[in-house]
Each structure stands twice: as C-alpha cells, then as structure tokens.
Amino acid sequence: MRRWMKITIGVAAGLALLAGAAGGAGLWLADSRMHRKVEVPVRPVAYVDDAQAIERGRYLFSSRGCVDCHGANGAGRTFVDDPSAGLRIKGPNISPGPGSMVARYGPEDWVRSIRHGVAPGGRPLMIMPSEDYNRFTDSDLAALVAYVRSLPPAEGGPAVVELPLPARVLYGFGAIRDAAAKIDHSLPPSQPVPEGVNAQHGAYVANMCLGCHGEHLLGGRIPGAPPDWPPAPRLAPGEGSVMAHYAEPESLIRLFRTGKRADGSAVQVMPFDSLREISDTDMRALHLYLRGLPAPKG
Incomplete structure (x- = not known):
C-alpha cells in the first residue's frame, strides 16, 4: 500500500512539474509572440477629407465594430472587464486628443493597422479584429480614416490587454492567434462592388463576421473570448446553421x-451597439449572401 502511495505521489509531483514547465514555456512563447516583428506589404492609401467620404467613414465606424472598442468619441472604451478572471481589455485612444495612439500615423500606418493588425513598428496589435477589415476597399479604408481624423480631440491612452494565465499560455502555444497571424497579408485590397441588395455586396458585408464566426462562417469558440462566452453559431449552410431560423x-x-x-430570446454575446446601425441595404445583401451559400460537400 505504501509503495503505491509513493508511486502516486511521485507521479502527481512529476505531472505538476511538467505542467509548471509547460506553463512557463507558454508564457515565454507568449511574450515572444507579442513582441515579434511582422513584415507586411503596405501600399499607402491617400488621405481624403471630402464630406461624402467622412460620412461614409462615420457609417463604417459606427456599424463595423469600431465604436465597441474605441467608443463613440474614439477615446477608447473598456469592453471586457472581469477582475475575477483576470481579464480586462480596453481599446486605445484614436482621436486627435491627448494620449492619442495614432497622432504620428502616416497613410501607410493606417493601412498596416487596419488591414493587417500590425503596429507601425511591426508588432502585432493584440486586440484588433483586422481579419474583419482586411478586405476593405481602398475607398472604404480612406473614408474610415478620414472620419477618425475628423473626430473632435478627446483624452485617452493606450490599449489595455490583461489576459488570464491560461489564455496567455494558449496564445504562446498558438492555440489562440492574433489577427496578424490569421490574415493572408499577400491578398490585394478588394475591388469596389455594386452597393445594393445583391450577393456580391453581401459577401463584402459578410467580412465583418469572420472574426467571431470563423473564416468559413462555421462558428465555434470565439478565439480569446472569456470562458463564459458561448460559441459563435454556424452561419454557413449545414447541420446546426442558425440561418434556418431566418428565412x-x-x-x-x-x-x-x-x-x-x-424565438424572442436575447442573444448573450453580439456587438449590437454596432450591428443595429447597419443599413437595411447592407442587411438585406448580407441575408441574400448567407442564404445563398452552397451546402458543404459530402
């Protein structure tokens, strides 16, 4: 009996040591990944400042999730705050005011950050859903930048990213990826498509869904989300697709x-502060696209 107790204790101690070593390695890898340099091809998009572009930028800012992280005034907003889980995430100040993180941005820096999820110096931006914005046309990217640069100055500061130890370890081992690791940086910008209730425009609008619902809209756990968040539902055709409820x-x-x-039940996790601002045209085009996707093979 004593011999088995010794073996059990020895195995438990060995597993604890292995877990500690794996955790330490994960944290070291996480720090390395957070501070790696990401080289991306950047072609600057020229600044614009006409009223039509600024209005288009205002619409994109309010409807594509920017307001959820940066606040309506661009000063930054805490959008996840769970002290018990060691989790706090706040968007940076991108207004022209004191503490702005974009005060020295040039045209190429906006492209690098918005399309590629990479800071001017090459460091990956940890909480920036650039996979949703990578396919922006040049005109939409220019419009969004024009609106942000036109915001009244507001006081703020840098982003705050406080992740619990398990999330940092998973990030270190690549189980959670930042946007810069998800994007095909070699893709050229999208070309303008006819804006209207058509599937081509719906596919362009659907790019905003990729960060949560996945590259192929299959749903599943949202990468890096708090543990109590439910998985994103499947939007693509197939078993379990929620689009069956939205004919x-x-x-x-x-x-x-x-x-x-x-059915009248409330959705727990979706950025409705932004989503409710999407135009009827964009919504109808998105619906047409999602309902028209081909069923998976096999």
Whole structure:
C-alpha cells in the first residue's frame, strides 16, 4: 500500500512539474509572440477629407465594430472587464486628443493597422479584429480614416490587454492567434462592388463576421473570448446553421436591431451597439449572401 502511495505521489509531483514547465514555456512563447516583428506589404492609401467620404467613414465606424472598442468619441472604451478572471481589455485612444495612439500615423500606418493588425513598428496589435477589415476597399479604408481624423480631440491612452494565465499560455502555444497571424497579408485590397441588395455586396458585408464566426462562417469558440462566452453559431449552410431560423431578411434585420432571436430570446454575446446601425441595404445583401451559400460537400 505504501509503495503505491509513493508511486502516486511521485507521479502527481512529476505531472505538476511538467505542467509548471509547460506553463512557463507558454508564457515565454507568449511574450515572444507579442513582441515579434511582422513584415507586411503596405501600399499607402491617400488621405481624403471630402464630406461624402467622412460620412461614409462615420457609417463604417459606427456599424463595423469600431465604436465597441474605441467608443463613440474614439477615446477608447473598456469592453471586457472581469477582475475575477483576470481579464480586462480596453481599446486605445484614436482621436486627435491627448494620449492619442495614432497622432504620428502616416497613410501607410493606417493601412498596416487596419488591414493587417500590425503596429507601425511591426508588432502585432493584440486586440484588433483586422481579419474583419482586411478586405476593405481602398475607398472604404480612406473614408474610415478620414472620419477618425475628423473626430473632435478627446483624452485617452493606450490599449489595455490583461489576459488570464491560461489564455496567455494558449496564445504562446498558438492555440489562440492574433489577427496578424490569421490574415493572408499577400491578398490585394478588394475591388469596389455594386452597393445594393445583391450577393456580391453581401459577401463584402459578410467580412465583418469572420472574426467571431470563423473564416468559413462555421462558428465555434470565439478565439480569446472569456470562458463564459458561448460559441459563435454556424452561419454557413449545414447541420446546426442558425440561418434556418431566418428565412426572410426582415427576421435577420429584427435580430440586429433588437438583439433578440427569432424565438424572442436575447442573444448573450453580439456587438449590437454596432450591428443595429447597419443599413437595411447592407442587411438585406448580407441575408441574400448567407442564404445563398452552397451546402458543404459530402
């Protein structure tokens, strides 16, 4: 009996040592990944400042998630705050005011940050869903930048990214990836498509869904999300697709406007502060695209 107790204690101690070593290695790898230099091809997009571009930029800023992280005034917003889990995330100040993180940005820096999730010096931006913005056309990227640069000065500071130890270890081992690691940086910018209720425009709008619902819209756990967040639902055709509940565009529009599913239950996690600002045209085009996706093979 004593011999088995000794073996058990020895095995437990060995596993504890292995777990500690793995955790330490994960943290070291996480620090290395956070401070790695990412080289991306950048072609600057020229500044614009006309009223039409600024208005288009205002629409993109309010409807594509920018306001959720940076706040309506661009000064930065705490959007995840769970002290018990050691988790706090705050977007940086991108207004022209004191503490602005973009005060010295040139045209190429905006492209690098928005499209590629990379800071001017090459460091990956930890909490920047650039996979959703990588396919912006040049005109939309220029419009968004024009609006941000036109914001009234507001006081703020840098981003705050406090992750619990398990999340940092997973990030270190590559189980959680930052946006810069998800993007095909060699892709050229999207070309403009006809804006209207058509599938081509719907596919362009659907790029905003990739960060949570995945590259192929299959759903699943949201990378880096708090542990109590539910998985993102499947949007692509196939078993379990939620689009079966949204046969008509009006039902999807109602979801985005109210935050409630077709059965009336509230959705726990979706950025409805932004989603409710999406235009009917964009919503109908998105619905047409999602409902028209081909069923998976096999």
